[in-house]
Amino acid sequence: MGIIGSLAWFTILLFSFACKANPYAEQRYVPEAYSPVEVIVKKEEKPRVALPEKPAIYALIETTQGNMLFELFDKDASKTVQNFIDLAQGEKEFTLRNGQPQKRPFYDGLTFHRVIEGFMIQGGCPYGDGSGTPGYRFADEINAASLGLDQVKIGQSQFYTGYLYRYIGGELGIRSQREADERREELESNLEKAKNLSVMEILYRLGYRYNNVVKSKKAIKGALAMANAGPNTNGSQFFINQVDTPHLDGLHTVFGQIIQGADVVDKIIASGNGKTTIRKVSIYDKRTK
Secondary structure: HHHHHHHHHHHHHHHHHHHHHHOOOOOOOOOOOOOOOOOOOOOOOOOOOOOOOOOOEEEEEEEEOEEEEEEEOOOOOOOHHHHHHHHHHHOOOOOOOOOOOOOOOOOOOOEEEEEEEEEEEEEOOOOOOOOOOOOOOOOOOOHHHOOOOOEHHHHHHHOOOHHHHHHHHHHHOOOOHHHHOOOOOHHHHHHHHHHOOEHHHHHHOOOOOOOOOOOOOOOOOOOOEEEOOOOOOEEOOEEOOOOHHHHOOOOOOOEEEEEEEEEHHHHHHHHOOOOOEEEEEEEEEEEOO
């Protein structure tokens, strides 16, 4: 074996040893297969407000505190947008606790059951307490790489530290604070080894699934996004940001952005939990036909 061959063999051995010494060196992320759908607005509704010139799909959410107009991202979150439109227009069947399938405008009459100053307002729960779903769940539509999460090391992120601890704790089988205290040296050693993994990699290992097709939007002020209970648990609940929430990027599908009525978000928060009712959600399709 020549010098080059010996060096190559040594490099392979060294790499193999490094991987065994640091089980967090490997990259496990694999993008999900994904194909967008063509969003169809089944009911044509006459605009009740002046719309922007931009060809797009718009959603008007009329509430007891005022109206909010949103642009929906039918290209970047098509399945989520289609779900929202069909529920709003009564074109999608849903099932509540009584077990009887229903098909009517889902959001009309519901409240913003959870509002938090300096954060967001959340609605879309049929029971008004955050526990409700439409009887089904569907997957996230997120491209973590387009959000830059593949370039941010988890050890350098101020927003995702808790997810690193959750992942390492799960890997070590730590189930309580007492166990964490007792195994602190081992825990800290593993945290150190994993800190160079990307945010995307850690979230992927925690069960979040991403595609490399869409161009996801960040959870900025005025963003309309799906509320969930973890990866791929979307249903009917959504939230609207009062402020930028970079700690939610990669965790929630952003499918729209407020373009009129941002002050209504502030009014809804000031009114308190469950005090604002959605009167009607209207959908306006102004795309180029």
